[in-house]
Amino acid sequence: MLDFNRNHFELFGLSPAFALSRESLERAYRDIQAEIHPDRFAHAGEAEQRLAMQWTARVNEAYQTLRQPFERARYLLELQGVHAMDARNTAMPADFLVQQMEWRERLEEARTAKDFAALQRMESDTRAQAERLERQLAELLDERQDYVQAAEVLRKYRFMDKLRLEIDQAMEELDTP
Amino acid sequence: MALLQIAEPGLSTAPHEHRLAVGIDLGTTNSLVATVRNGIAVVLNDEHGRPLLPSVVRYHRDGSTVVGYEAQTQASRDPHNTIVSVKRFMGRGLKDLPDATTLPYQFVDAPGMVQIKTVAGVKSPVEVSAEILKVLKARAEAALGGELIGAVITVPAYFDDAQRQATKDAARLAGLNVLRLLNEPTAAAIAYGLDNAAEGIYAVYDLGGGTFDISILRLTKGVFEVMATNGDSALGGDDFDRRIYCWMLEKSGLHAIGDHDKALLMGKAREAKEALTEHPEVRITAVLSGGELIDLALTEQAFNDMTESLVAKTLLPCRKALRDAGLRPDDVKGVVMVGGSTRIPRIQAAVGEFFGQTPLTNLDPDKVVALGAAMQANVLAGNKGQDDWLLLDVVPLSLGIETMGGLTEKIIPRNSTIPLARAQEFTTYKDGQSAMAIHVVQGERELVADCRSLARFELRGIPPMVAGAARIRVTFQVDADGLLSVTAREMSTGVESHVEVKPSYGLTDDEVARMLQDSYAHAQDDMAARNLAEAKVDGRRLAEATRNALAEDGDNLLTAEERAAIESLLQALEMALAGDDLQAVKRATDALNKGTVEFAARRMDASVKRALRGHRLEEIDV
Numbered sequence: 001m002l003d004f005n006r007n008h009f010e011l012f013g014l015s016p017a018f019a020l021s022r023e024s025l026e027r028a029y030r031d032i033q034a035e036i037h038p039d040r041f042a043h044a045g046e047a048e049q050r051l052a053m054q055w056t057a058r059v060n061e062a063y064q065t066l067r068q069p070f071e072r073a074r075y076l077l078e079l080q081g082v083h084a085m086d087a088r089n090t091a092m093p094a095d096f097l098v099q100q101m102e103w104r105e106r107l108e109e110a111r112t113a114k115d116f117a118a119l120q121r122m123e124s125d126t127r128a129q130a131e132r133l134e135r136q137l138a139e140l141l142d143e144r145q146d147y148v149q150a151a152e153v154l155r156k157y158r159f160m161d162k163l164r165l166e167i168d169q170a171m172e173e174l175d176t177p
Numbered sequence: 178m179a180l181l182q183i184a185e186p187g188l189s190t191a192p193h194e195h196r197l198a199v200g201i202d203l204g205t206t207n208s209l210v211a212t213v214r215n216g217i218a219v220v221l222n223d224e225h226g227r228p229l230l231p232s233v234v235r236y237h238r239d240g241s242t243v244v245g246y247e248a249q250t251q252a253s254r255d256p257h258n259t260i261v262s263v264k265r266f267m268g269r270g271l272k273d274l275p276d277a278t279t280l281p282y283q284f285v286d287a288p289g290m291v292q293i294k295t296v297a298g299v300k301s302p303v304e305v306s307a308e309i310l311k312v313l314k315a316r317a318e319a320a321l322g323g324e325l326i327g328a329v330i331t332v333p334a335y336f337d338d339a340q341r342q343a344t345k346d347a348a349r350l351a352g353l354n355v356l357r358l359l360n361e362p363t364a365a366a367i368a369y370g371l372d373n374a375a376e377g378i379y380a381v382y383d384l385g386g387g388t389f390d391i392s393i394l395r396l397t398k399g400v401f402e403v404m405a406t407n408g409d410s411a412l413g414g415d416d417f418d419r420r421i422y423c424w425m426l427e428k429s430g431l432h433a434i435g436d437h438d439k440a441l442l443m444g445k446a447r448e449a450k451e452a453l454t455e456h457p458e459v460r461i462t463a464v465l466s467g468g469e470l471i472d473l474a475l476t477e478q479a480f481n482d483m484t485e486s487l488v489a490k491t492l493l494p495c496r497k498a499l500r501d502a503g504l505r506p507d508d509v510k511g512v513v514m515v516g517g518s519t520r521i522p523r524i525q526a527a528v529g530e531f532f533g534q535t536p537l538t539n540l541d542p543d544k545v546v547a548l549g550a551a552m553q554a555n556v557l558a559g560n561k562g563q564d565d566w567l568l569l570d571v572v573p574l575s576l577g578i579e580t581m582g583g584l585t586e587k588i589i590p591r592n593s594t595i596p597l598a599r600a601q602e603f604t605t606y607k608d609g610q611s612a613m614a615i616h617v618v619q620g621e622r623e624l625v626a627d628c629r630s631l632a633r634f635e636l637r638g639i640p641p642m643v644a645g646a647a648r649i650r651v652t653f654q655v656d657a658d659g660l661l662s663v664t665a666r667e668m669s670t671g672v673e674s675h676v677e678v679k680p681s682y683g684l685t686d687d688e689v690a691r692m693l694q695d696s697y698a699h700a701q702d703d704m705a706a707r708n709l710a711e712a713k714v715d716g717r718r719l720a721e722a723t724r725n726a727l728a729e730d731g732d733n734l735l736t737a738e739e740r741a742a743i744e745s746l747l748q749a750l751e752m753a754l755a756g757d758d759l760q761a762v763k764r765a766t767d768a769l770n771k772g773t774v775e776f777a778a779r780r781m782d783a784s785v786k787r788a789l790r791g792h793r794l795e796e797i798d799v
Contacts, residue, residue: 013789028789030400034567035788036781038596038657042356042557043196045722046770047777053656055781057598064593168500175496 008062008075018073018141020066029063069130070161073137073154077147084151085158096156103163111170119171126164133157196326198356198558199317200364200550203306203330203344205264205413206386206517208232209544210313211551212321213560218368218548221320228544230316232386234308235259236297244312253440256281258295261440262415263309265387266291266302267347268339281436290343303347310351326714327354329554331546333388334360335408335494335573337619338631338661345658352707354714356557358658361385362392363403363570364549365515369540370396371552371566377510378404380498382528382536383546384491384518387413391495393502393509399566405501405592406573407494412487414450414518420483421446421475425461429471438465445471453477454520481523488527495531501592512536517543569594572655579616579625581606588653591621595659600652602668609641613649617663636665640672709759716754716766723747723773726780734779746772 009016012028034040036059041052065071077084103126110118133153140150199221202209207229211220220228227246235248236258243251252259260282271277271286283294292299310330317325330353332344341358348355362381369375375396383390390408394401422442426432434442445463452459453475463471499506512528514536519525528536540548556565572595577587580603588601605613613636620628639647648669654662723743731740746769753765 030397030567032785032788033400033569035784037567037569039357039553039557039568043559043718043722045719045726045773045777047774048722048726048780051777051781053596054598055785056657057596057654060594060597061599172497172500175493 007079008065011059011062012066014066016076016079018069018076019138020072022067025063025066029059032059069134069137070154070157073141073150073157076141077151077154080147082147082151084154092152092155092159096159100159100163107163107166107170111173114174116171116174119167119174122167123164123171126160126167130157130160130164133160196558196560197317197321197323198327198329198551198554198560199313199321199325200329200359200547200552200554201310201313201331201353202361202364202547202550203264203309203332203347204232204386204546205262205388205415206232207543208309208313209547210317211544211547212317213551213555218551218555220544220547221317223316230309230312232263232309233259233261234263234305236295236300238296240297242297242308244308249444253437253444256436256440257283258297259440260293260295260300260305262387263302263305265411265415266293267306268337268341268343269302279439281439289339303343303350306344306347307350310348310353314351314353324714325353326558326718327356327554329357329359329364329550329557330355331359331361331364331550332659333383333385333408333410334362334390334392334403334406335388335410336659337410337574337629338576338659339629340410341659345660355658356554358660359550359553359568360390360392360403360406360570360573360659361388361546362390362406362515363394363401363568364547364553365513365540365545366392366394366396366401366549367552367566367568368545368549369513369537370401372540375511378504378508380495380509380512380532381515382491382495382512382519383408383515384524385413385516386518387411387415389413389491389494391491391498393498393504400569401566402569403571403592403594404504405498406571407498407501408573409490409494412490414516416487417450417484417518417521418443418446420487421449421480424475424479424483425471425473428473429469431465431469435466441465442471449475450480450521453480454522477522484521484523488524491524492527492531495528506532509534513540513545514538515542515545570657570659571595572597572659574619574629575621576617576619576631576653576655576661577628578603578651579618583625585618585620585623585625585628588651589655593655595655596657598652598654600650603649603651604645605639605642605647605649606644608643610644610647611639611641612637613639613665615651615663615665617653617661619661631661632663634663634665636667638672639667640670642669705759709757709762712759712762712766713754716750716762719766719769720747720750720754723769726773726776730776730780730783734783735776739776743769743772743776 012025014020014024036052036055038049038052038056041048065075074084106122110122133156136153137150140146140153199210199212209220209228209230211218222228223230230245231249233245233248233252235243235251235255248259252261268290270289271284271291274291277284285292285294285299290301292301314325328348330344330348332341345355345358362383365381365383366379377396379394379396381392381394388408388410389412390406392406393404395404425442425446441463445461449459449461458474458476461471461473461475465471509532512532512534519542525536555561571592572589573591575587575591576589577585580586589597589599615634615636616625616630617632618625618628619631622628636649646669647667650666650668652664727743750765750769753761
């Protein structure tokens with residue numbers, strides 16, 4: 001019998017891997033939603049309505065996790081018993097930290113100068129960097145099964161994610177009159 | 178009962194019976210009701226053939242009310258007791274209304290939501306909205322010739338939890354069974370998308386009377402997926418009227434004018450705005466109560482200049498929504514315009530410029546929301562098979578709780594697909610701490626003070642432990658209406674404390690009962706008869722759902738004994754439904770509900786399995 005403890009990949013009929021076909025994931029998500037969404041049970045009994053809501057919430061959670069690269073990698077590592085974001089795992093290579101400081105200086109300068117074009121350049125630079133890290137994650141997780149290395153790359157990815165969020169916020173601030 | 182084996186899921190075995198359901202657009206300025214008749218969505222007109230019902234309620238001393246056009250024409254005669262644009266007050270405290278002092282009402286600051294003093298007593302915005310809904314309900318029942326099984330009520334996508342809860346309470350008070358609260362732009366997308374077989378990314382720009390929404394949707398094979406939504410729940414066509422009104426005062430050299438004249442001039446301002454969509458210049462004339470004559474000419478250019486900042490204010494949420502969806506304006510395949518205010522030429526031009534394309538205006542911007550809501554109501558009522566569309570909507574504003582130092586910890590980020598549940602663990606900060614205050618907030622800002630406070634509750638009975646040892650799991654659950662409930666539980670010792678909150682602005686069942694009593698004191702209705710009728714509707718719905726479920730899956734999912742047990746509960750319910758004993762109906766309904774929990778679970782599993790069939794199943798032990 002199906003149960004709530006089935007892992008996210010199994011729920012969508014996918015093999016557990018970092019590299020995944022977005023299209024297959026989206027199709028499986030839509031197909032499941034078409035069967036279990038609360039809208040399908042609006043005229044059913046109370047018990048079915050409640051279950052439909054719980055299942056849909058569960059499927060939405062799984063979908064959100066799998067479609068975001070960071071969450072997907074973290075989840076894969078957790079399935080291997082590796083808690084990449086554990087507070088004790090904070091060591092980062094020095095060159096990466098130096099690079100981060102440079103990024104942040106650039107961000108601060110662009111923000112103070114209200115330089116929207118500079119923020120847009122940063123956005124595309126950081127996106128390229130994030131894509132590089134995603135390729136590394138795919139190799140480490142799916143081919144080499146090197147989970148310790150993968151956890152370190154994931155922590156770098158987290159830094160980039162946060163930085164990109166801050167760039168977004170800075171752009172939004174410039175937009176707001 | 179014949180035991181049919183049905184191959185296709187979702188096909189009802191009951192004889193084909195059209196269930197009466199409607200979609201209601203409960204607007205700031207105007208409201209509408211629509212239904213699906215012979216497969217086509219139509220707006221239901223009033224007895225004079227008018228589709229709109231102005232959202233205006235006038236209270237008389239004896240407690241009776243006048244709603245709609247008649248109330249609108251009386252607004253300037255009795256401004257204190259004629260409530261206009263009540264939607265602006267839904268789920269709002271006095272401090273949330275920056276223009277409260279310029280309005281002709283006597284506000285009473287009640288916890289959670291303002292109330293208004295009228296000749297018929299103090300009225301909550303929920304009660305005022307319920308008067309509008311009652312008129313629409315009566316209109317629909319007269320047109321359709323029967324009792325409604327339910328309604329889909331639309332709300333602005335950017336409405337927060339307090340505003341949604343208030344809307345649902347108003348429907349309850351009007352005696353409507355709410356099938357779903359549906360976001361207005363999503364409703365418009367259904368009406369537009371199904372009419373035009375649209376696929377791809379669409380933006381819905383919805384400028385209503387008092388609210389602005391922008392939603393970005395992806396339409397794929399019958400799935401309407403909201404990718405991001407944004408807006409301003411205090412910006413709408415009303416603001417354009419007010420700009421004209423202020424300009425009229427300035428041009429006429431008037432300062433303080435009475436409430437009667439104010440209502441008169443606001444009406445003139447609205448008429449002028451509407452006339453300007455078709456004429457380059459309009460003349461505004463009015464005679465005030467003191468005999469002063471107002472005679473002014475307003476050009477489209479002057480109107481555009483005085484409202485330019487309002488138009489600009491709508492483009493900011495457009496940019497934010499696109500950014501949240503990770504898209505650029507040129508990714509958008511079409512822009513659907515919704516709301517009467519989008520008839521303003523300057524708005525069409527500005528939106529066209531922003532998205533780099535001419536906006537779509539082939540659907541009546543006043544009706545499209547109600548039509549989409551009617552289509553969704555028809556599906557939710559069970560009038561169609563499984564081959565229909567599916568809506569995947571989102572929560573518009575982040576939800577979180579207050580942590581140390583007045584900071585917000587977000588638990589559910591904005592634009593998360595609903596329904597959803599998410600848990601986060603927190604801990605105590607003092608040794609031996611036995612209680613924890615939980616403050617639920619909604620909004621994007623970091624400081625709690627800048628977000629909307631939704632509810633406060635306390636988790637008590639935490640066993641004494643050193644600071645940081647307790648593990649308090651706070652679970653947020655958002656249902657398909659976008660409504661939140663919060664649970665907190667202490668996990669570390671196995672001792673569980675459990676609190677369920679309904680946010681504080683929501684009306685308790687007692688309050689709703691009191692309001693119902695009040696309204697029936699005037700309507701000479703019988704509460705007991707009404708309660709029985711409602712219980713029977715619930716009971717019949719459950720009996721029918723159970724019969725269908727048994728016919729579809731009774732053979733393959735239940736043993737003979739299990740099936741017999743359910744059938745005997747069903748029979749007991751049918752017996753009770755034949756009688757007139759309220760308690761017996763409630764007891765039998767409850768018993769059948771409880772008795773079918775396991776069956777429901779198995780059916781749901783079967784649904785998930787069915788959904789997975791056709792996908793790669795090698796690693797699943799189905």
